[in-house]
Amino acid sequence: MRAAVFHDKHDIRVEDVPEPAGVGAREVRVRPALCGICGTDLHEYAAGPIVIPTSPHPLSRASAPQVLGHEFSGQVLEIGADVTGVRVGDRVAVMPLIYCGHCYYCRRGLNHLCPEMACTGLSWHGGGISEQVVVPDYQIAVLPESVTDVQGALVEPAAVAAYGVDRTGFRPGDTILVTGAGPIGGLAALYAHAAGAAQVIVSEPNPRRRALLDAFGIATVLDPLAEDVPAVVRALTGGVGADVAAECSGSEAGLAAALGGLRSHGTATQVGLHVRPATIDPMALSQRDLSLVGTWCYPVYDFPRIISLIGTGRFPVERVLTEVIDVADVVPRGFDRLLDPDGDAQKLLVKVG
Structure with missing residues (x-):
C-alpha cells in the first residue's frame, strides 16, 4: 500500500x-x-x-x-x-x-x-x-451524518484548540485574545466564538493568514508588526484588556503580546509549541496577578464532544482548510x-x- x-x-x-x-x-x-x-x-x-x-x-x-x-x-x-x-x-x-x-x-x-x-x-x-x-x-x-470526512479529519486539531481555550477558564461573554492565526489559532477563534465569546481578537503577522481570519467574520484581526497589540486590545475593551488569551504562535513575541493584552487576574494558555526558550517578565505576572498555563494535547475522551459541536454547525472547522x-x-x-x-x-x- x-x-x-x-x-x-x-x-x-x-x-x-x-x-x-x-x-x-x-x-x-x-x-x-x-x-x-x-x-x-x-x-x-x-x-x-x-x-x-x-x-x-x-x-x-x-x-x-x-x-x-x-x-x-x-x-x-x-x-x-x-x-x-x-x-x-x-x-x-x-x-x-x-x-x-x-x-x-x-x-x-x-x-x-x-x-x-x-x-x-x-x-x-x-x-x-x-x-x-x-x-x-x-x-x-x-462520525454522524452531519459531520463530513473533511470535518472529521479536523477533529484532532480542533480538540487541541478547544483545550487551549478551555484551560483559560473561558466563560461565555468573555473577550479572548488569540495570538497566531495558523490552523490552531484559527480553530481557537472559531471555538471561542461558538462558545459564546463577546469579542474575539486575533493577532497575526502573515497578511495572507490575517485575510483568512478576517474572512471568518468573527474576529477583530490585528497586525503585530504594525500595531501595539496590548494597546489596541485595551482600547477595544474599555482600557481593561482581554479576559483570557490563547497563545497559538509558539513565538516569544506572541507570548509577550498575549500576556500584555490580558486584564489583571487574566489567564493565558501556551498552546503553540516553542522550539527554543522564551523570556517573560515574572514581575508582571505578580503585579497583575496573571496566570500562565501550559497545555498538552487534549483529554483523550473529548472527541465525541467536539464532533457533536461540529455537527450542530456552530463550529465550522472546515473554514481553516x-x-x-x-x-x-x-x-x-x-x-x-x-x-x-x-x-x-x-x-x-x-x-x-
Missing part, C-alpha cells in the same frame, strides 16, 4: 509499505479518507527526528521509518473480536494518543500525560497518510509550502486513496 514515510530530516518518501497485519481482539482496521499535516509533523521534517523514536518506543515498540499522519478521518474495514460500539463501514475520526492505562496519570483520567504515551503517525506501527492503519479501539470516534492535496504532492505542495513563512496555506489535508 502507499504511504508517506518519515526517514529523517528533510527525507519524507511516498512509497509502498506492507499492509498492517490482522487486527487484535481490541483493535480496528481503518481506511483513512483524509489526513492533516500537523505542526508536529513539520517540526519532524524540518529538524527531526524529535518525537519520532529512533529506537523501539517503550510502549508501542515502533521506531523510524515512520508512516506519518495523526489527524485523520476514515472508514472502518475490520474490527477485532472484542470490539463494541463501532461496526464495519462506519465513518470515524481517530483520536491518535496511545497510553498505558495503569500509570499515575492514566488512573486519574489524565491519559494525555501518560509518561509512556505514543501516538499514531509518530510513534506507532502506522499512520493516517496511508491506505490502511490498525489502531486500538479506544481511539475510534464514530486551504486545500486537499494528493499524497504524491505531500512534500512540495504540503510540507515545503507550510514551512514557507510567507506561504498562502493555513491548513492542508492529504488524500491517499
